[in-house]
Amino acid sequence: MKNKMKKILLSRSTGLILIVFIAMLSLIGVNIPQVSDSSPSFINGWKESHQLLAPIISQLHFDRMFSSEIFIAVVFLLFLAMSFSVWNLFTSARKKIAKQNLRFSEKSFKNYFSFISQDDNSVKNVLDTLAGRGYSLKNLSQGKYLFRKYGFSQWGGFILHLGMLIIVAAALYTFLFEKRGFIQILERDTFFGNSEEFLSTENGIFASPFVPNFNITLEKLTPDYYPGGNLKFVESSILVSNQAGTRTPGLLSINNPYKFGGVNIYQSTSFGYTVCLLLNKNGKDIPTYFSLEHADKLGNPFTGISDFPTTDYIFKMEFSPDINGSSFSLNQPSLRLIVEEKGITQFNGTIKPGESIQLGDQKLTFVDIRHWSGLILTENQSVIFIFLGFGLIVLGLISIYVFPMREIYFAVEKNENTLRLSLGGKAVREPQQFEEEFRSYIESIYLKESFTNVQSELVEI
Amino acid sequence: MSSLNWLKYEVVLHWIAVAVYIAASVIFTYSLFFKNGKVIRHAFLLTVIGLIPHSIALLVRWIEQSHGPYMSRYEVLSSDAWVIAIMFLIFSLKWEKIRAAGTIILPIVFLMIAVALFRNPEMHNLPPSLRSIWLVMHVTFAKLAAGAIIISFGAAVLFLLKEKKETKPIFSKFPSLELLDEYSYKFAGFGFVFWTINIAAGSIWAEASWGRYWGWDPIETWSLITWLMYGIYAHLRLFWKWRGKKSAVALVVCFVMSLFTIFILPFAAKSLHSQYFVS
Numbered sequence: 200m201k202n203k204m205k206k207i208l209l210s211r212s213t214g215l216i217l218i219v220f221i222a223m224l225s226l227i228g229v230n231i232p233q234v235s236d237s238s239p240s241f242i243n244g245w246k247e248s249h250q251l252l253a254p255i256i257s258q259l260h261f262d263r264m265f266s267s268e269i270f271i272a273v274v275f276l277l278f279l280a281m282s283f284s285v286w287n288l289f290t291s292a293r294k295k296i297a298k299q300n301l302r303f304s305e306k307s308f309k310n311y312f313s314f315i316s317q318d319d320n321s322v323k324n325v326l327d328t329l330a331g332r333g334y335s336l337k338n339l340s341q342g343k344y345l346f347r348k349y350g351f352s353q354w355g356g357f358i359l360h361l362g363m364l365i366i367v368a369a370a371l372y373t374f375l376f377e378k379r380g381f382i383q384i385l386e387r388d389t390f391f392g393n394s395e396e397f398l399s400t401e402n403g404i405f406a407s408p409f410v411p412n413f414n415i416t417l418e419k420l421t422p423d424y425y426p427g428g429n430l431k432f433v434e435s436s437i438l439v440s441n442q443a444g445t446r447t448p449g450l451l452s453i454n455n456p457y458k459f460g461g462v463n464i465y466q467s468t469s470f471g472y473t474v475c476l477l478l479n480k481n482g483k484d485i486p487t488y489f490s491l492e493h494a495d496k497l498g499n500p501f502t503g504i505s506d507f508p509t510t511d512y513i514f515k516m517e518f519s520p521d522i523n524g525s526s527f528s529l530n531q532p533s534l535r536l537i538v539e540e541k542g543i544t545q546f547n548g549t550i551k552p553g554e555s556i557q558l559g560d561q562k563l564t565f566v567d568i569r570h571w572s573g574l575i576l577t578e579n580q581s582v583i584f585i586f587l588g589f590g591l592i593v594l595g596l597i598s599i600y601v602f603p604m605r606e607i608y609f610a611v612e613k614n615e616n617t618l619r620l621s622l623g624g625k626a627v628r629e630p631q632q633f634e635e636e637f638r639s640y641i642e643s644i645y646l647k648e649s650f651t652n653v654q655s656e657l658v659e660i
Numbered sequence: 661m662s663s664l665n666w667l668k669y670e671v672v673l674h675w676i677a678v679a680v681y682i683a684a685s686v687i688f689t690y691s692l693f694f695k696n697g698k699v700i701r702h703a704f705l706l707t708v709i710g711l712i713p714h715s716i717a718l719l720v721r722w723i724e725q726s727h728g729p730y731m732s733r734y735e736v737l738s739s740d741a742w743v744i745a746i747m748f749l750i751f752s753l754k755w756e757k758i759r760a761a762g763t764i765i766l767p768i769v770f771l772m773i774a775v776a777l778f779r780n781p782e783m784h785n786l787p788p789s790l791r792s793i794w795l796v797m798h799v800t801f802a803k804l805a806a807g808a809i810i811i812s813f814g815a816a817v818l819f820l821l822k823e824k825k826e827t828k829p830i831f832s833k834f835p836s837l838e839l840l841d842e843y844s845y846k847f848a849g850f851g852f853v854f855w856t857i858n859i860a861a862g863s864i865w866a867e868a869s870w871g872r873y874w875g876w877d878p879i880e881t882w883s884l885i886t887w888l889m890y891g892i893y894a895h896l897r898l899f900w901k902w903r904g905k906k907s908a909v910a911l912v913v914c915f916v917m918s919l920f921t922i923f924i925l926p927f928a929a930k931s932l933h934s935q936y937f938v939s
Contacts, residue, residue: 211899215892222885229878229929265876370874379871429785453788454868465871468789577871585873589860596856600849629846631838632755 209283217277224273228264231256235263235401266404271374278371281364288357295353308608308623309630310637316618322611325620328643332636334607344609349602359595366588369581378402378409378578383490385473386569390415397576411462411576414440418448420470420570428497435466435572451574462578469573472501472518474534478510479562485509490571491518500535512558513539518568532568603628605636666724667781673717674738674777680710681745681770688762692833700759707749707766714742714773725783730799732784733927737776740806740922741769747807751847757835758843761814768810794865798858805854806922812847813915815840816908823905841904844911845897851918852890859883878929882921889914 207213232245242262246253260267326336326344334346380397382390390396392415394408402409416438423432434452439459441447449464451457457464471493478485487508491501500517507514515537531551538546538558545558555564605626612619622641626633687703718729718739729735744765752759819840822831834840862880867873874880893910896902902910926933 211895215895218888218892222888225876225881225885228876229881233876425785427785430788431785432788432791454792454794454865456868456871463871465869467870468787575871582867582873585867586860586864589856589863592856593853593860596849596853600846600853629842631836631842632846 205283208280209287211284214277214280214284217273217280220273221270221277224264224270227261228270231261231264233263233265266374271371271404274367274371274374278364278367281360281367285357285360285364288360292353292357296350308625310624310634311622312637312641313619313621316620317616319618321618321620325609325622325644328640329607329609332640334605342611342613344611346607346609348605348607349598350604352598352602352604355595355598357595358591359599362588362591362593362595364588365584365591369584369588372581372584373579374403375405376403376579377581378406378576380409380576381467382415382574382576383469383571384415384417384574385488385571386417386419388417388569390574409576409578411460411578412442413460413462415464415574416440417570417572420572422470422493424497429495430468430493430497433466433468433470433572435574437464461580462576465575465577467573467575471503471571472520473569473571474516474518474565475567475569476507476514477564477566478507478558479564480510486566489514489516491516511540512545515539520568534565534568538563599628605633607637607640666720667783670717670720671777671781673713673720674773677710677714677717678770678773678777680706680713681766681773684710684762685766685770688759688766692760692763700762703762703766704749704752704759707745707762711742711745711749714738714745718742721783725785727786727790728796728799730795731786731790732780732782734776734779734781737772737779737923740803741772741776743803744772744807744810745769747804748811751811755843757839758811758815760834761811761818761843764814764817765810768814789869792865792868794861794868797861798865801854801858801861802922805851805858806918808847808851808854809915809918812844812851812911815844815847816911816915819844819908820905820912823908837904841907844908848890848893848911848914852887852894855883855887855890855918859887875932877932879921879925879931879933882917882925886914886917886921889917 232242234242237245246257249256256262259269261269264270329346332348334348335350336344337347337350338345378400379402380394380400382396383398384390392411392413394400394410397409400409418436418438421432421434421436422430423434425431432452434450437449437451437457439447439449439457441460447459449457449459451464451466453466453468456466469492471491474489474491476487476489478487485508489503489505491503493501500519502517504513504515506512517535518532519535520532533549533551535549536546536556537544546556546563548556550556550565552565552568555562557563603626605624607622607624610621612621622637622644624633624637624640684703684706687699687706691700691703718735721735722728725731729739748758748762748765748769752762818834819837822834822840823837825831835843862883863873866875893907893914896910897907925931
């Protein structure tokens with residue numbers, strides 16, 4: 200039973216079937232809306248229009264395919280199959296490299312050439328020609344030589360599959376243990392590293408709650424724009440404080456994360472302004488922060504729609520900072536505000552920071568305006584292994600496809616005053632191209648030598 | 661000179677390149693069908709001449725917009741065609757017999773530019789997340805992969821044509837079936853290597869930009885599936901001894917998959933990648 204199981208796992212067909220299975224599951228995953236990257240309303244709409252399919256999809260967790268039990272199980276099986284396969288490839292490459300057999304006859308080769316020479320320098324000429332073509336001598340015994348070129352490519356398959364194995368292992372680690380969260384942080388505000396402060400998290404199945412052991416204070420957010428107004432660059436200047444209270448300044452921008460205490464902090468493209476409004480209701484001040492998303496282009500206002508907590512008010516906001524001169528109030532930041540209560544417009548106008556408006560018997564004050572920055576925090580120790588795996592795959596593939604191994608056997612037999620020289624060559628990959636190469640070696644030897652009695656040339660077997 | 665003027669010259673240069681590539685395609689085909697081996701050199705030379713206006717057009721655009729040609733369908737198609745033509749020339753210098761595949765490859769090249777010319781040639785700024793050296797690596801290797809895959813496809817198609825009607829004199833100028841089979845495998849291998857580096861570079865870039873090396877975006881997923889298909893093709897050849905017709909057909913299937921991933925999906929699917937292929 201154990202042997203049978205091992206045999207099944209070792210079989211190439213099993214590996215290929217698992218790969219095809221992963222490809223099929225991936226196809227399903229990209230064609231069914233995934234919970235992680237679709238809005239709840241979109242998911243619900245899809246479910247309503249696919250009433251037969253939706254319960255099965257939900258049951259199998261195919262709406263979160265790439266973290267579903269089935270997908271992870273298949274990847275795990277592939278990991279097992281590949282582990283066996285990598286071990287097999289290692290032992291077989293070792294055997295092939297060690298195999299330096301000098302027992303050969305012309306029947307062993309498709310490419311075979313034999314001739315009689317009376318010149319004692321013939322052997323040297325052949326050896327020089329092969330050395331000049333990049334062949335190195337691997338074995339020599341009683342006038343028989345074994346030459347090899349690109350022998351290291353025998354390790355190619357092993358290195359390639361080892362790289363894949365490392366990637367699959369690192370991917371499994373990510374599925375299970377990665378920690379990832381998104382925070383929205385205001386200028387001069389601090390993230391205290393509590394898991395509840397994350398706006399959203401995507402943790403691995405077995406990951407503990409994400410609690411970075413440091414604080415982050417956003418000092419300043421700096422967006423930069425192209426002359427046409429498109430966004431060019433976003434940079435956050437932060438202060439990171441560890442548990443001992445040591446504060447370290449840091450800069451991060453898109454494509455340039457900041458690393459601290461095993462956690463990577465990334466700048467997202469999500470940023471904007473936060474408007475702080477204060478509603479005085481029954482003599483009590485209720486402050487509320489509204490985060491407005493940045494517009495596609497400089498000059499367009501930052502917009503947002505939100506309800507005001509503890510009231511029936513709906514706020515529709517368009518904030519124009521003064522930096523671009525397109526503010527409703529020249530060179531000053533201003534907020535275009537529409538306040539609706541149960542469908543009836545209560546206010547429609549523009550206010551500037553520090554100004555107040557009357558909403559019925561309540562007073563609303565525009566207290567403050569600050570940038571906010573969207574930061575992504577991740578903790579995943581396996582990333583370096585993913586890149587190591589990629590490196591090995593590329594190395595393996597290059598050695599297989601760019602440097603396929605060639606072997607040439609050379610035999611010298613002495614007969615009284617003459618020498619019988621025989622050359623045989625083979626290449627498992629690209630035999631046709633090797634045949635041409637071999638022919639060119641022979642031609643090269645011909646040019647150096649004047650031979651007699653050429654016995655056979657490139658015999659087809 | 662204003663961007664608009666540059667754009668005019670660039671479009672004219674592209675059309676000149678198309679005209680020269682068409683002439684090269686005709687001569688490649690003529691040389692095969694009329695068994696005129698000397699003429700193929702003229703076709704080869706014309707391809708080199710076609711590359712001159714094509715290269716200038718892309719260079720002008722690169723300088724004018726301060727980034728490489730990877731932001732719109734127009735420039736993606738044109739630069740892919742450029743890479744395919746360059747790769748074909750380089751490989752033809754090393755492996756002369758692959759020149760016959762020009763009959764298949766050159767029409768693909770001029771058709772790609774022609775399709776590009778009917779797209780909006782407007783220039784675009786790079787969004788912040790695309791301002792990375794890893795994007796350049798990612799895009800460069802995607803183009804190299806496309807070039808190698810198209811050459812291997814060309815060799816596979818020639819194999820299938822010759823294999824079907826080998827006795828006809830038209831096909832006597834084609835390289836031998838064994839050699840075509842080997843070339844198709846070799847260039848598929850190069851494509852496989854480049855595709856791997858393309859995925860790796862994209863993954864490193866994604867990690868630096870979004871903090872995740874893989875996001876199961878539709879194009880990422882299809883790219884992985886295509887890569888796996890080429891892996892299966894390699895295994896079928898090596899361990900199941902698929903050679904000749906079976907191998908060529910498998911390669912054509914892989915080519916269709918890669919064509920879908922590189923040229924169709926970015927324009928059709930809602931993907932992180934497609935927002936950069938603005939029309």
